[in-house]
Amino acid sequence: MVLECVCPWDGNLSMVSWTKVPDKNPVAIFHPEYGVAFSHHYRERIEFLRSTPMDGSISMSNVTHRDIGLYRCSVQTFPRGPWTLSVQVEDLDENPEEEEEEEEDDDDDDDTTEPSSPEVTVADVELLAEQNNNLTISCNHKHQGTVYQALLERMPLGQPWGIIGVCKKVEGGLVGEDYSDRGQVDCADSLDVDLRLTGVVPDDGGFYRCTFNTDAGVRTTTVRLSVVTPGTKTRIMP
Incomplete structure (x- = not known):
């Protein structure tokens, strides 16, 4: 079809x-x-x-x-x-x-099909959150140019990328599409995107990717979120 x-x-x-x-x-x-x-x-x-x-x-x-x-x-x-x-x-x-x-x-x-090779993902930003705390993952466009669409994706550890939010301008208006089953995706007029997580759990850990589509090209930022139990002393290696 x-x-x-x-x-x-x-x-x-x-x-x-x-x-x-x-x-x-x-x-x-x-x-x-x-x-x-x-x-x-x-x-x-x-x-x-x-x-x-x-x-x-x-x-x-x-x-x-x-x-x-x-x-x-x-x-x-x-x-x-x-x-x-x-x-x-x-x-x-x-x-x-x-x-x-x-x-x-x-x-x-x-x-019966052999699994494909895993995708190698490099994070631009590292975030560390304690379990049960609230967290906001922000995607802010800091480059020159007009943004037409912002795409937010999530890749849980060991799983493929999935779309969790889209912010775009259609016919002069702002349209936000929230597909996240965890938290809330918010769109600003500037097409900056926030993912607000309430009561962070270990399954929230993984990679998050923001893609900005602009008249000057495409810009992406990848964030890796690590979730630890309260009181854990953890140092994220670069």
């Missing part, structure tokens, strides 16, 4: 993001420099077609009834700014039970 999303004007495409509404669940993101990122449910099922420089269309495989719904494509461009399109996926006229069986078979096949 192909969901078409081709920006109608010429320019430089700097980012494409797909979400599923009304819950604004993340689907996929394409960035010319940093590649692609997919939410867990769509990983290995979506491919960006990129048939033209301004093409943000995606191809979705192994489609089931759970994929029915309204999808929103947001294309960030320079110099004209963002462009959005909504795509409705109708009834697939297929048997959900057969689809679930096919998915289970696919999962069995995945078990």
